[in-house]
Amino acid sequence: MASENTGWGAPRIQAELRLLGHEVVESTVAKYIPRRDHRSPGQSWLTFLRNHLRETAACDFFVVPTATFRMLFAFVVLSHDRRRIVHFNVTANPTAEWAALQILQALPDGDAQPRYLVRDRDGMYGNAFTHQLEVMGIHEVLIAPRSPWQNAYAERVIGSIRRECLDHVIVLNEDHLRRVLASYVRYYNESRVHSSLEGNAPSAREVDPPSNGRVVAIRQVGGLHHRYRRVA
Numbered sequence: 001m002a003s004e005n006t007g008w009g010a011p012r013i014q015a016e017l018r019l020l021g022h023e024v025v026e027s028t029v030a031k032y033i034p035r036r037d038h039r040s041p042g043q044s045w046l047t048f049l050r051n052h053l054r055e056t057a058a059c060d061f062f063v064v065p066t067a068t069f070r071m072l073f074a075f076v077v078l079s080h081d082r083r084r085i086v087h088f089n090v091t092a093n094p095t096a097e098w099a100a101l102q103i104l105q106a107l108p109d110g111d112a113q114p115r116y117l118v119r120d121r122d123g124m125y126g127n128a129f130t131h132q133l134e135v136m137g138i139h140e141v142l143i144a145p146r147s148p149w150q151n152a153y154a155e156r157v158i159g160s161i162r163r164e165c166l167d168h169v170i171v172l173n174e175d176h177l178r179r180v181l182a183s184y185v186r187y188y189n190e191s192r193v194h195s196s197l198e199g200n201a202p203s204a205r206e207v208d209p210p211s212n213g214r215v216v217a218i219r220q221v222g223g224l225h226h227r228y229r230r231v232a
Contacts (some may be wrong), residue, residue: 009033036228056080056141057107058118058154061094061221062161066171074181075122076161077106078154079114084202085157085185085196090178094220096126103132116141118151160188180222185221191227 001013010030016026059077066072073094077087091098092098106112117133118141119125132138143150165184171177189202197204212230218225 020182050117053080055115056118057086057116058151059103059106060120060151060154060158061122061124062158064090064166064171064177066173068176070173072171072174072177074161074177076154076157077102078128078157079202080118082202082204083153083157083199087183088181090174090181092174094124094125096128098123100128101134103129103136103138107136107138109136115139118143118154120148120151121145134180152177154187157188160192165221167225169222187194187225191220191225199214 010026012078014026014029036102057077057079061073061075064072064074072092074088076085089102111114120143148155169180191201193199193201208230213232214229215228217226217228
């Protein structure tokens with residue numbers, strides 16, 4: 001009973017045994033219950049994320065310096081289901097009102113709208129952001145302070161953006177950064193393969209069999225990356 005019902009304590013097991021005709025004192029039951037991890041029996045954070053992939057999105061800000069040492073703020077919204085970037089934008093002056101507008105533009109109404117949005121506790125979000133989510137019927141899931149690993153999918157995509165794009169580009173200004181990110185986001189969603197998606201892209205690619213012809217390379221993100229396809 002103890003191994004099959006890890007949340008049961010000695011009193012409950014004693015009661016079940018009594019109903020089966022075994023009169024055993026509680027102290028004896030407690031003696032033979034295997035030692036357990038005393039952490040909360042609830043699901044782990046990772047389990048929560050996996051259980052709600054189709055209903056969850058995440059967002060985060062990251063800072064990008066320009067050639068003139070100006071700091072720009074990029075904002076990205078990611079769907080957990082297919083790791084798809086559903087929205088991004090850039091600003092030099094992030095406010096709660098601006099962030100609320102991005103969420104309104106990013107997340108559709110209806111059945112496709114997520115139930116949960118994972119975010120950190122950055123002060124840039126503010127009351128306007130929270131109010132916008134309430135109006136849309138989306139529940140905020142705030143990560144613990146100084147725990148970026150709890151927003152792992154958003155942190156991972158930002159790391160990919162930096163390593164695979166921004167580390168190779170000198171950003172000139174806000175418009176330039178927006179164009180560069182637009183190019184990368186198209187590549188990320190439509191071409192870049194992910195091990196977590198069984199080697200496919202967020203917008204799933206069809207297998208291109210040898211019978212379709214020779215392989216050609218298509219330059220993407222200014223030649224930083226390529227997509228391969230067959231042509232007759």
